[in-house]
Amino acid sequence: xxxxxxxxTFILILILTCTLSTHxxxxxxxxxxxxxxxxxxxxxxxxxxxxxxxxxERIATAEKNRWMPYYYASYSLISMSFDExxxxxxxxxxxxxxxxxxxxxxxxxxxxxxxxxxxxLYPSRIMVDPMGRGMELIEKMLVSxxxxxxxxxxxxxxxxxxxxxKLNLPPSFGGGADVAKPILEEALIKFKAFTNEDPxxxxxxxxxxxxxxxxLQ
Amino acid sequence: xxxxxxxxxxxxxxxAGAQQRISGSITDRKGNPVAFANVYLDxxxxxxxxxxxxxxxxxxxxxxxQVVLASFIGFETGMMEVDLDTLxxxxxxxxxxxxxxxxxxxxxxxxxxxxxxxKSATLSSYDIASTASAMGDIYGAYATMPGSQKVGEEGxxxxxxxxxxxxxxxxxxxxxxxxxxxxxxxxxxxxxFSPLLFSETLFSTGxxxxxxxxxxxxxxxxxxxxxxTEDKASVALMTVGANASWAKRWEKSSLAVxxxxxxxxxxxxxFKQNVDWTKAPVLGDGMLMFRQQVGENGLLKSFxxxxxxxxxxxxxxxxxxxxxxxxLDNLNFYTNxxxxxxxxxxxxxxxxxxxxxxxxxxxxxxTPVTTVNTGASVKLTFTNLTSENFKxxxxxxxxxxxxxxTITSDSTFLMEMADKLPSLFVETEWKISKKLALRTGIRxxxxxxxxxxxxxxxxxxxxxxxxxSQFSFAWGLYRQKPENEYLRFAPQLSxxxxxxxxxxxxxRKHRRTFRVEGYLKYYDKLVKFSSPYxxxxxxxxNDGHGSAQGxxxxxxxxxxxxxxxxxxxxxxxxTSRDYQDxxxxxxxxxxxxxxxxxxxxxxxxxxxxxxxxxxxxxSGRPYNDPNSxxxxxxxxxxxxxxxxxxxxxxxxxxxxxxxxxxxTNLLGFExxxxxxxxxxxxxxxxxxxxxxxxxxxxxxxxMIMISL
Numbered sequence: 001x002x003x004x005x006x007x008x009t010f011i012l013i014l015i016l017t018c019t020l021s022t023h024x025x026x027x028x029x030x031x032x033x034x035x036x037x038x039x040x041x042x043x044x045x046x047x048x049x050x051x052x053x054x055x056x057e058r059i060a061t062a063e064k065n066r067w068m069p070y071y072y073a074s075y076s077l078i079s080m081s082f083d084e085x086x087x088x089x090x091x092x093x094x095x096x097x098x099x100x101x102x103x104x105x106x107x108x109x110x111x112x113x114x115x116x117x118x119x120x121l122y123p124s125r126i127m128v129d130p131m132g133r134g135m136e137l138i139e140k141m142l143v144s145x146x147x148x149x150x151x152x153x154x155x156x157x158x159x160x161x162x163x164x165x166k167l168n169l170p171p172s173f174g175g176g177a178d179v180a181k182p183i184l185e186e187a188l189i190k191f192k193a194f195t196n197e198d199p200x201x202x203x204x205x206x207x208x209x210x211x212x213x214x215x216l217q
Numbered sequence: 218x219x220x221x222x223x224x225x226x227x228x229x230x231x232x233a234g235a236q237q238r239i240s241g242s243i244t245d246r247k248g249n250p251v252a253f254a255n256v257y258l259d260x261x262x263x264x265x266x267x268x269x270x271x272x273x274x275x276x277x278x279x280x281x282x283q284v285v286l287a288s289f290i291g292f293e294t295g296m297m298e299v300d301l302d303t304l305x306x307x308x309x310x311x312x313x314x315x316x317x318x319x320x321x322x323x324x325x326x327x328x329x330x331x332x333x334x335x336k337s338a339t340l341s342s343y344d345i346a347s348t349a350s351a352m353g354d355i356y357g358a359y360a361t362m363p364g365s366q367k368v369g370e371e372g373x374x375x376x377x378x379x380x381x382x383x384x385x386x387x388x389x390x391x392x393x394x395x396x397x398x399x400x401x402x403x404x405x406x407x408x409x410f411s412p413l414l415f416s417e418t419l420f421s422t423g424x425x426x427x428x429x430x431x432x433x434x435x436x437x438x439x440x441x442x443x444x445x446t447e448d449k450a451s452v453a454l455m456t457v458g459a460n461a462s463w464a465k466r467w468e469k470s471s472l473a474v475x476x477x478x479x480x481x482x483x484x485x486x487x488f489k490q491n492v493d494w495t496k497a498p499v500l501g502d503g504m505l506m507f508r509q510q511v512g513e514n515g516l517l518k519s520f521x522x523x524x525x526x527x528x529x530x531x532x533x534x535x536x537x538x539x540x541x542x543x544x545l546d547n548l549n550f551y552t553n554x555x556x557x558x559x560x561x562x563x564x565x566x567x568x569x570x571x572x573x574x575x576x577x578x579x580x581x582x583x584t585p586v587t588t589v590n591t592g593a594s595v596k597l598t599f600t601n602l603t604s605e606n607f608k609x610x611x612x613x614x615x616x617x618x619x620x621x622x623t624i625t626s627d628s629t630f631l632m633e634m635a636d637k638l639p640s641l642f643v644e645t646e647w648k649i650s651k652k653l654a655l656r657t658g659i660r661x662x663x664x665x666x667x668x669x670x671x672x673x674x675x676x677x678x679x680x681x682x683x684x685x686s687q688f689s690f691a692w693g694l695y696r697q698k699p700e701n702e703y704l705r706f707a708p709q710l711s712x713x714x715x716x717x718x719x720x721x722x723x724x725r726k727h728r729r730t731f732r733v734e735g736y737l738k739y740y741d742k743l744v745k746f747s748s749p750y751x752x753x754x755x756x757x758x759n760d761g762h763g764s765a766q767g768x769x770x771x772x773x774x775x776x777x778x779x780x781x782x783x784x785x786x787x788x789x790x791x792t793s794r795d796y797q798d799x800x801x802x803x804x805x806x807x808x809x810x811x812x813x814x815x816x817x818x819x820x821x822x823x824x825x826x827x828x829x830x831x832x833x834x835x836s837g838r839p840y841n842d843p844n845s846x847x848x849x850x851x852x853x854x855x856x857x858x859x860x861x862x863x864x865x866x867x868x869x870x871x872x873x874x875x876x877x878x879x880x881t882n883l884l885g886f887e888x889x890x891x892x893x894x895x896x897x898x899x900x901x902x903x904x905x906x907x908x909x910x911x912x913x914x915x916x917x918x919x920m921i922m923i924s925l
Contacts, residue, residue, distance in 0.1 A: 032262045051266040054255035058264045088727045096290045131820050132341050143447055
């Protein structure tokens, strides 16, 4: 069985908190978040992601001053929206995801991860109406990625999204595998080097970067 | 691992303390289960997600009085107070559907809005820019909407039995005096502004709000883009000229500059012209847009455009039996600055100033006629958001116009007039229930030149008859001062009048829209004269009148065909009027009973080509044949046009590049707009005639644009 380091941390913290019965607010928050993140990472269908979004939203309503529950709730909804085929429903989900992201932005202005998430949201919006929204939203997405990179040049997720974006664009638009590959490789290097003291810090993207790169081999 | 898990489970159960289970179900107003709703206790992490039957069970360690919240996307959050100590039975929570833009009751009578932001819009600015028959002209795109008439030799909007001057254009709420380029007889014109400047446009075919005045039939309100999103620059080469644009974005402000040079010489060499040009149209155009964010919600917008145009032709004066030398020089300057902000929590302000000067010099067989129109306006409006369901807007504007015309032949004639037009309006919008909305407004107008004032009430309402359907109704009184070409001789004239009655039904589900609108329009006090161009004031009066009634149909489907989008609009118009020098009330020469447009667009993903095709049809238009004893009983043949555009997205010298081809009248239909007749009969006693035809048959424009 694959042991996920995050899962181990989760259990250790859980054991500690439970046995000591401290139930301190901070510990309680971290425990709940780690549990929720763990479940989100194991999500296998849109239903799981909806449940995951609900879970983060519950934490967010109780912890109104923290940006991360909003961030993860929004991330879960965006991930879920990619599987929604009804354009109207997709828009509703993304409207909610945007609301949650906006709240996170209010709480933590200038956080690179939030701009990355914004860039992750646009492609799903574009899929509703590629002809009508494509030109405008691709531009907005690129602006978000630029901002994310400016705020934190080491944020691997910004490079990952840029690479995927290039991969999806045909060569005649300045995209294609040849352009995307070095960016994804750079993303992977940044993923390996990436550290953050916060155990709750977003960690998505590395696995997907590897998968994309394998496809390019 | 298993060992760890069991410890973990034991610990959990030990530390969990007393558990209480709450169960229940979540339904919508109709009793349908709401699956995947989030059910939780306020302020705690404890909660769960409902299953597909809307049922839930949640465990909690909390006790006493608590609030259970239930939320789901597309619904308002429901809440219920419970006492966990005494709670025994399951909870039943009903959720109300959230009022979003898509299912909100909105007044749609007479309105076609285009917006990139609002989802309730019927067209986006991109739709306007990519309509094949429009060739990038806003008014050309609106000519494919129901309610507008095809009048090919003018190129302006003719709405519901109204003349072109009855439609006024506003930019960011400010009146634009000369929205079309100057042109010569029977040479179609187009709008001065590119559709890409606007993020939101509104085309009202009648029954519009009390905020707008001085227009009898219709208004077009264009909202310019906000701050530029990033720095950019591009150049474009066209078979009809060249264009360059540049934009710079700072943190809280942006500046955009565009320059255009257009010259039809090359195009005239390739495509046979039905006009004997002595000078092909040449246009120089410059535009500047500055935006500054002020504070949190304030936005200052400045816009300025300047253009110079000239052309010359030998005008076939068939009535007089001569070929007349004619030249046109036009200089136009327009600028406005608007400011909008939130004053307090419930107060919004919008204010602006505008100035324009249009100088048109027509040299007709050696007689120069110079017409200068100058306008200045200020406007101030406030919005009070009393509650979510009630808002009031009020304000006023003050417009000044100066007109001067100089005719130099043997001696110089100068005609001048000036007008001051103050007006005030107040309008309330009240959402009486989720299904019923009512807008009532009144406008007071005065003209110093006509020395007349008017009180103009306007009412519209909307009733939501189903989740996707609604009825709207509008009624209003409208006034407009007579055109300058009459007022210059006869300042005693009164404003012309029109009353609008509109009933509309709209069905809109996802990305399909169907609407049908019936209208009645009564004209009164239209200008009549005994002979055209008479300089005698006594030859003019306000005794004209008329009416228009019709049905407009619109169907748009953006979702059924993959990668495709199309709309069909059809208008039926039954109108007659007794105005100008008409001896009786007849169908005017610009009106056709049936107008049809089919617009189809498709994105070919593999080829990276965006294609569009437009078919337009208009039934025959009346013309007066002096050989017939009956006035205006001639009918032209029907009008047909098929236009095509192709946009190819690619890279050139590793820069993003767009190649665009637009072909109008692809099949070379020989359209006839009307006939002109000789002023005197020939030896057989018949008046010879000549068809008024488009300036060219099939015509194509190619453009290559590169982003720098």
